[in-house]
Amino acid sequence: MATDETTISERPSEMEAQRAAMAEAHEALLANDLPRAESLIDTAERHGRVARARLQSRVL
Amino acid sequence: MFSDARLTAELDMADAAIAQMRTTIARMQTIEADVRLRTAEDAGLLDPQTYSDALAQEQRACLEIDDAISIVEIDLERELSREEELRLYAELRSFAAAPGDLIGKLDDRRYQLAFPWNGAADAARMQGFVAGIVADALPGIESMLGRATCTNAMPAFSAIPMQPAPARAPIVKTMRSR
Numbered sequence: 001m002a003t004d005e006t007t008i009s010e011r012p013s014e015m016e017a018q019r020a021a022m023a024e025a026h027e028a029l030l031a032n033d034l035p036r037a038e039s040l041i042d043t044a045e046r047h048g049r050v051a052r053a054r055l056q057s058r059v060l
Numbered sequence: 061m062f063s064d065a066r067l068t069a070e071l072d073m074a075d076a077a078i079a080q081m082r083t084t085i086a087r088m089q090t091i092e093a094d095v096r097l098r099t100a101e102d103a104g105l106l107d108p109q110t111y112s113d114a115l116a117q118e119q120r121a122c123l124e125i126d127d128a129i130s131i132v133e134i135d136l137e138r139e140l141s142r143e144e145e146l147r148l149y150a151e152l153r154s155f156a157a158a159p160g161d162l163i164g165k166l167d168d169r170r171y172q173l174a175f176p177w178n179g180a181a182d183a184a185r186m187q188g189f190v191a192g193i194v195a196d197a198l199p200g201i202e203s204m205l206g207r208a209t210c211t212n213a214m215p216a217f218s219a220i221p222m223q224p225a226p227a228r229a230p231i232v233k234t235m236r237s238r
Contacts, residue, residue, distance in 0.1 A: 029084060029085070
């Protein structure tokens with residue numbers, strides 16, 4: 001069955017970075033370190049935006 | 061292998077998780093702020109004027125049926141911090157929880173509890189309970205306790221050195237009629 005989708009063997013580095021930042025943010029939340037958790041979530045969000053933009057440009 | 065659809069789905073899930081974490085942080089910040097701002101007066105400790113007015117009202121009610129009010133006064137060696145005062149109030153409130161029971165702050169170091177519909181015998185018992193509560197809530201802080209029973213006038217208190225803390229009385233009081 002034909003598909004327009006491309007596949008890659010590894011998750012893009014930006015998405016890996018996002019996952020790492022979110023895991024750290026989760027740890028910070030558990031430690032009740034709210035400023036650090038907030039900062040890490042901001043970082044995760046930025047990585048996500050870049051990853052999405054790259055993915056869309058590749059698909060297009 | 062990672063398809064475009066799978067990567068997109070993962071990014072969507074990450075966005076949802078981020079939104080949830082932001083909500084959690086906001087809730088935790090609200091709780092922190094609430095704890096920071098909370099004072100004993102916020103929690104219900106009466107200021108001197110309000111306490112005086114409320115006590116006068118209870119006295120009038122007691123006088124109508126010729127009943128008495130037990131009063132216990134706490135005189136501390138120093139002014140309490142906000143946290144200490146909040147802790148003391150919370151402990152006292154768990155004991156003085158019947159309808160009409162009053163807990164008021166008289167000045168920086170003195171607090172008073174009023175137990176309407178209690179006689180002289182109850183006043184001594186209340187003082188013993190309060191002594192235990194104060195010792196538990198404020199370890200290391202010296203205090204004097206006075207007690208009195210009033211019917212138609214505010215009693216004069218004679219300060220009584222606080223006895224060594226008795227075993228904590230169970231926070232159960234006999235039912236009082238109202």
